[in-house]
Amino acid sequence: MNLYAESRGGALVVSVNEERLDAAIAIRFKERMREVTSQPGGRVVLDMSQVEFLDSSGLGAVVAVMKSLTPDRRLELAGLTANVERVFRLTRMDTVFVMHEDVEAALRAGLRHVG
Amino acid sequence: MLADRPQPGRSPTEAPRPEPKIFHHSFAADPLSVRFALRTALARFLRQLSQDEAGTLELVLAEVLNNIVEHGYGDTGNGTITLSLVRDHRGLSCSISDDGVELPHSCLDLGIDDSLRPAPDTLPEGGFGWFLIRDLVEELGYHRENGRNLLAFRLPLKPGSIS
Numbered sequence: 001m002n003l004y005a006e007s008r009g010g011a012l013v014v015s016v017n018e019e020r021l022d023a024a025i026a027i028r029f030k031e032r033m034r035e036v037t038s039q040p041g042g043r044v045v046l047d048m049s050q051v052e053f054l055d056s057s058g059l060g061a062v063v064a065v066m067k068s069l070t071p072d073r074r075l076e077l078a079g080l081t082a083n084v085e086r087v088f089r090l091t092r093m094d095t096v097f098v099m100h101e102d103v104e105a106a107l108r109a110g111l112r113h114v115g
Numbered sequence: 116m117l118a119d120r121p122q123p124g125r126s127p128t129e130a131p132r133p134e135p136k137i138f139h140h141s142f143a144a145d146p147l148s149v150r151f152a153l154r155t156a157l158a159r160f161l162r163q164l165s166q167d168e169a170g171t172l173e174l175v176l177a178e179v180l181n182n183i184v185e186h187g188y189g190d191t192g193n194g195t196i197t198l199s200l201v202r203d204h205r206g207l208s209c210s211i212s213d214d215g216v217e218l219p220h221s222c223l224d225l226g227i228d229d230s231l232r233p234a235p236d237t238l239p240e241g242g243f244g245w246f247l248i249r250d251l252v253e254e255l256g257y258h259r260e261n262g263r264n265l266l267a268f269r270l271p272l273k274p275g276s277i278s
Contacts, residue, residue, distance in 0.1 A: 011212075020150065022177060022181075023146050023177070023181040023184070023185070024146035024147055024150050024152065049129060053170075053173060053174075053177075055174060055177040055178060056178060056180065056181075056239075056243040056244045056247060056248070057181060058242065059243060060239075060240040060241045061240075061244070063239065063240050064240050065237050066238065067170070067238055067240075081172040082170070083166075086167075086174075087174065087272075090247060090250060090251075091233070091235070091243045091246070091247070092235045093235050095235050095236075096235045096236060096238065106193070
């Protein structure tokens with residue numbers, strides 16, 4: 001499970017460096033996300049631009065990660081590929097996540113809220 | 116099909132290679148073997164599918180196959196799944212068989228009763244699978260015989276992309 005996390009502009013940006021977020025990797029994804037978000041901090045931006053395939057197990061894992069964060073800490077999604085975005089839309093889970101075109105857009109949106 | 120026959124005035128070496136129409140694969144019921152089966156199946160039909168159709172095929176098959184791994188064979192840790200795909204003029208006929216436990220009828224009914232659909236605002240972590248399958252395929256059928264499960268359905272495809 002390849003995750004890369006860095007602090008940028010008051011947000012924790014976590015890049016999922018995997019082509020697939022599926023049943024084979026969902027549990028490890030949740031565990032690794034719990035580790036990288038264990039320190040308190042600002043909102044979490046999940047960069048999914050490398051992920052080309054998401055199944056319902058992967059979707060469930062993303063939801064679980066959002067629920068595991070403290071109530072004042074938001075999970076936002078960035079860079080969804082068309083294939084991944086469709087799974088969110090088909091399950092209507094696109095209505096409960098804040099989604100951004102890419103990480104840069106997510107960081108700009110964060111600045112607007114602060115300003 | 117007409118295009119499959121050698122065309123007059125052309126040597127066999129010049130004839131276009133017919134697109135593959137059948138995929139048949141048996142594999143171990145574990146998550147990594149499912150991954151490999153999905154990739155192989157997708158690669159076989161990729162040239163005949165739009166990007167959207169390929170995404171739908173992979174999603175539907177992943178949901179069905181992962182259900183078998185998780186619920187059909189559960190903790191037994193070993194089992195075999197057989198996946199067959201046949202391309203015809205109406206789409207892609209898919210059949211999946213396994214020797215796991217019987218599929219509860221409630222699973223198939225699940226996709227029909229909209230009131231049981233996971234509600235996004237309750238932040239569900241699961242329960243999406245059968246609704247996705249039901250929403251994306253046609254002619255979904257299930258049959259159990261001699262301890263073997265057979266699930267079959269058709270994935271509709273835009274016409275015109277088959278020779």
